[in-house]
Structure formats: C-alpha cells, structure tokens
Amino acid sequence: MTATEKPTTFDSLDPRTGDVVASYPVHTADDIAFVVARAREAADWWVELGFDGRKEQLTRWKGVITRRIHQLAQIVHDETGKPHGDALLEASLGIDHLAYAASHAKKVLGPKRVSPGLLMANQAATVRYHPLGVVGVIGPWNYPVFTPMGSIAYALAAGNAVVFKPSEYTPGVGAWLASTFEEAVGRPVLQVVTGLGPTGAALCTSGVDKIAFTGSTATGKRVMAACAETLTPVVIEAGGKDAFLVDADADLDAAADAAAWGSFANAGQTCVGVERIYVHRDVYDPFLAKLVAKAEALTAYDADDAQIGPITMPSQLNIIRRHIEDAIARGGRAVLGGPDAVGERWVQPTVLVDVPEDSVAVTEETFGPTVTVAKVASMDEAVELANATRYGLAATVFSKRRGVELADRIRSGMAAVNGIITFAGVPGLPFGGVGESGFGRIHGPDGLREFTYAKSITRQRIKPLLALTSFTRTEAAEKQLAQIMTLLHGRGTTIGPK
Numbered sequence: 081m082t083a084t085e086k087p088t089t090f091d092s093l094d095p096r097t098g099d100v101v102a103s104y105p106v107h108t109a110d111d112i113a114f115v116v117a118r119a120r121e122a123a124d125w126w127v128e129l130g131f132d133g134r135k136e137q138l139t140r141w142k143g144v145i146t147r148r149i150h151q152l153a154q155i156v157h158d159e160t161g162k163p164h165g166d167a168l169l170e171a172s173l174g175i176d177h178l179a180y181a182a183s184h185a186k187k188v189l190g191p192k193r194v195s196p197g198l199l200m201a202n203q204a205a206t207v208r209y210h211p212l213g214v215v216g217v218i219g220p221w222n223y224p225v226f227t228p229m230g231s232i233a234y235a236l237a238a239g240n241a242v243v244f245k246p247s248e249y250t251p252g253v254g255a256w257l258a259s260t261f262e263e264a265v266g267r268p269v270l271q272v273v274t275g276l277g278p279t280g281a282a283l284c285t286s287g288v289d290k291i292a293f294t295g296s297t298a299t300g301k302r303v304m305a306a307c308a309e310t311l312t313p314v315v316i317e318a319g320g321k322d323a324f325l326v327d328a329d330a331d332l333d334a335a336a337d338a339a340a341w342g343s344f345a346n347a348g349q350t351c352v353g354v355e356r357i358y359v360h361r362d363v364y365d366p367f368l369a370k371l372v373a374k375a376e377a378l379t380a381y382d383a384d385d386a387q388i389g390p391i392t393m394p395s396q397l398n399i400i401r402r403h404i405e406d407a408i409a410r411g412g413r414a415v416l417g418g419p420d421a422v423g424e425r426w427v428q429p430t431v432l433v434d435v436p437e438d439s440v441a442v443t444e445e446t447f448g449p450t451v452t453v454a455k456v457a458s459m460d461e462a463v464e465l466a467n468a469t470r471y472g473l474a475a476t477v478f479s480k481r482r483g484v485e486l487a488d489r490i491r492s493g494m495a496a497v498n499g500i501i502t503f504a505g506v507p508g509l510p511f512g513g514v515g516e517s518g519f520g521r522i523h524g525p526d527g528l529r530e531f532t533y534a535k536s537i538t539r540q541r542i543k544p545l546l547a548l549t550s551f552t553r554t555e556a557a558e559k560q561l562a563q564i565m566t567l568l569h570g571r572g573t574t575i576g577p578k
C-alpha cells in the first residue's frame with residue numbers, strides 16, 4: 081500500500097491485550113450506495129409483510145439471538161473487554177427492546193381515529209404512521225448491542241430497512257447481529273457496513289431517509305452538519321455528565337451501592353453513568369465513607385471474573401488522566417485513586433472531592449471510572465448544580481420523601497429515583513437527552529414513532545352543514561361561523577377594557 085492509498089481493511093482489537101480479534105472491510109461511499117439500494121428493495125418486501133408479518137420475523141430473529149446469547153456476550157467481551165456478565169446483561173436488555181418493539185408496533189403505529197372537532201364534524205379523521213424507508217444507524221462501542229438495538233429494533237418494527245454502521249471498535253458485534261438476522265429472516269432488511277469515521281460520514285450522505293446516531297457530542301455535531309446537506313433527518317443520542325443527588329433522608333447504603341455501580345460499572349464508559357455526585361451536608365461524610373468503601377473493593381484487572389474491565393478506546397486514557405490532574409491542580413483531592421490510577425489499559429476507581437465546579441472533571445464527559453463528590457447545603461443547591469451543564473442526558477436521586485419532585489426539576493431526558501439507570505431497562509419509556517446530549521427519542525412508543533412519518537387522512541362522512549371550503553359559501557354561513565366561534569372560544573379572559 082502506498083502513502084496515498086486508503087486501507088481497505090481495519091482490525092478490531094482486544095482492549096486487554098491489543099491483539100487482533102478480527103479484520104473487517106472499510107466500506108466506501110460506493111459500497112454504501114450498493115447496500116442502501118439493496119435495502120430499498122428489501123424494504124418494499126418488509127412493508128408488504130405488515131405489522132403481524134414483521135412481528136413474526138422479528139420474533140424469529142429474537143429467538144436466534146436469545147438461544148446464542150452467550151456467543152454474542154463473548155464477542156462483546158472480546159471487543160470491549162467488559163466482564164462477561166455485563167455483556168450478558170446488555171444483550172438481555174437489547175433482546176427485551178426487540179421484543180417490545182416487535183409486539184407494540186401495530187398498536188402504536190396503526191391507524192387511529194382523531195376527533196374532527198366541531199368545524200369539521202362531518203369528517204372522519206385518522207392518523208397513521210408510515211415507515212420512512214431506509215434508516216442508517218451509527219453506533220458506539222460502549223454498549224454495542226443494547227445501544228444500537230434501541231434504534232435498530234424500533235426502526236425495523238416500524239417497517240423500515242436498516243443499514244447499521246457499528247463502531248470501529250466493535251465491528252464483530254455488528255456483523256454478528258446482521259448475520260443472525262440474515263439467518264432468521266433471509267432478506268437484507270438489516271445490513272451492516274463497517275469502517276471508521278468516514279464510513280459513517282458516507283452513510284449520512286448516502287440518501288438514507290433518517291440517521292439514528294449514538295456517540296459523542298462532537299461527532300453528533302458532524303453528523304448533523306453532514307445530514308443538513310441532504311436535509312436527512314437525524315436523531316442524536318450523545319454524551320452526558322450525569323448527576324447523582326443524595327438527600328439528607330436517603331438510604332445511604334443503597335445510595336452508595338447505586339453510586340458505585342453508576343460510576344464504575346463498565347469502567348465508567350456509560351453514557352448514562354454517574355459522573356458527579358451532590359450530597360446533602362448532613363449526610364456527606366457517612367455517604368462518602370460508604371462510597372469509598374464500595375469503590376475500594378473493586379479492582380480493574382485482566383481476568384474473566386474482574387468486575388471492571390479495561391478502557392476500550394486507548395485514546396480515552398489521556399482524557400481521564402487530564403480530568404483527574406485538572407481536578408487536583410485546582411484544589412481537588414483524590415480520596416481514592418488519582419492520577420496513578422490510570423494505567424496502560426486499566427483505570428482503578430477514583431473518587432474526587434473538593435473539585436471546583438468549573439474544572440473539566442465536572443464540566444466535560446470523562447467516560448472513565450472516576451466520580452466527583454460535592455457537599456451541598458440544600459437539595460435546591462443540588463438541583464441547581466446538577467443543571468449547570470450543557471449536557472442533559474439522565475440523573476439519579478436518592479431521597480425518601482422528595483425523590484420524584486427533585487428528579488422532575490433536573491433538566492434531563494431521564495431520571496431514576498432510589499435506583500440506578502433503571503429507566504433504560506423499561507422498554508416502554510422513551511430514552512434520549514436534551515441540550516448537548518442530543519434530541520429525539522428511542523425506545524417505547526416515542527421510539528417507534530421516531531422512525532415514521534405521521535400521515536393524516538380525513539374522509540367525508542356526511543355533507544357539511546356549513547359549506548366553508550367552497551366558493552358557494554354564503555354570507556349566512558359566515559355569520560353562523562362567527563357565532564359558533566364566539567360560542568366555542570369567545571368566553572374566558574378578556575383583553576383590554578371590559
């Protein structure tokens with residue numbers, strides 16, 4: 081290969097060793113054009129199947145995935161390094177979403193009657209949700225099954241064909257999903273293209289009918305810019321800097337347990353992971369002691385039974401180190417871990433306190449097993465600090481009396497009260513963020529509708545009493561219209577002098 085030639089393959093690596101797991105093709109814009117054209121043909125067949133037919137096919141696929149769940153978990157483990165049990169959990173959640181999407185599409189997207197209102201009382205009004213055609217799904221590596229399945233399953237159930245571009249760190253997971261789909265369904269309704277950023281960029285401008293992107297905020301902005309060229313709609317599921325609030329009346333053992341899981345599971349590489357903790361001053365010391373005790377019991381190391389795996393993307397190690405160093409340089413303290421916790425592939429749990437709120441450890445997504453803990457004088461202050469971010473993905477509140485009230489005041493797409501990340505496991509709940517965490521919703525009925533367009537149809541049932549939309553409209557009809565409007569809307573607050 082000469083310096084100007086582009087590589088035609090790339091390797092997926094085992095993050096624990098750096099060894100090559102497998103090689104995959106770098107798909108080009110031409111390859112993608114071919115795949116999208118195939119998807120369009122397959123989409124016609126898929127649409128013809130109707131909700132019941134698609135449900136049958138998706139259920140068959142679900143069966144294949146479920147029966148081979150350990151095989152899938154093994155590939156996730158090999159490509160991300162995450163513990164096998166965690167891989168199994170994310171695959172299970174992904175399957176649950178597939179089941180939900182397949183079985184709820186008809187009810188959510190089928191024709192629905194809508195009240196025609198008084199002026200159009202002679203009309204039967206219905207809305208139905210049509211598939212968009214071909215949806216491009218671009219996925220991250222941190223939850224390579226669960227995350228893209230939140231788009232793939234819902235887009236498919238809604239009647240679309242899907243072209244999936246998995247992360248370059250987890251191409252094997254994507255290839256496995258597409259090959260099991262092919263085996264179960266036998267048509268290219270779900271296809272995979274592999275490659276690095278430029279392959280994702282080419283998918284954005286390939287003429288697909290929507291892009292469902294999950295990844296970092298920076299890439300999300302590039303995806304939006306590329307999609308703007310062709311006015312391709314997008315759903316953006318991006319990064320976060322989620323806060324965890326501990327009220328004075330919280331169950332501190334449960335809160336510390338949840339905070340440890342939220343901060344350190346998957347080595348902190350979770351979009352809805354806990355990155356900032358705000359604790360009421362009355363319980364700050366005992367909570368911190370409990371959290372540190374939990375974290376001390378965890379070690380990230382290279383063994384199949386380790387609870388914390390490696391950092392999947394080596395370049396992230398520098399970001400994690402920089403955040404810890406900035407926190408400490410600006411007056412923060414590491415009560416556990418610290419800069420030395422960042423190794424060549426593993427990062428040990430790190431708990432930071434007294435970190436200024438404008439340190440990058442508080443303002444930027446760290447995406448590592450680190451967390452800042454801050455003392456607050458009141459829960460109002462905790463809410464204020466939680467909201468002082470450009471992100472807005474999710475949040476957690478531990479409180480006996482005020483949990484839901486506080487959760488509702490946090491500007492985020494999701495929140496868990498007295499639990500951790502539980503919203504992601506409820507298939508009927510929408511998933512997504514606000515601000516720089518993105519927009520649009522996957523999962524639940526909103527997630528199904530995200531991959532459709534609404535089609536409104538009116539049908540005349542009887543002749544209109546007042547001919548309003550005709551040049552035969554009379555003055556009498558106009559008078560009657562004014563009377564009806566006064567009757568309907570003329571009462572209530574008056575503006576100006578009575």
Ligand code: NAD
Nearest residue numbers: 219220221246247276277280281295296299317318319351
């Ligand atoms: P990333 O942005 O680096 O990559 C995501 C995907 O985009 C990859 O498939 C990549 O190849 C592709 N890509 C890169 N450049 C592109 C371009 N110019 N055009 C189109 N596609 C391009 O993200 P990552 O490192 O894979 O994932 C980690 C990030 O994802 C974190 O920020 C995390 O918070 C976020 N995330 C968000 C959610 C959510 O639901 N909100 C879920 C999981 C992860």
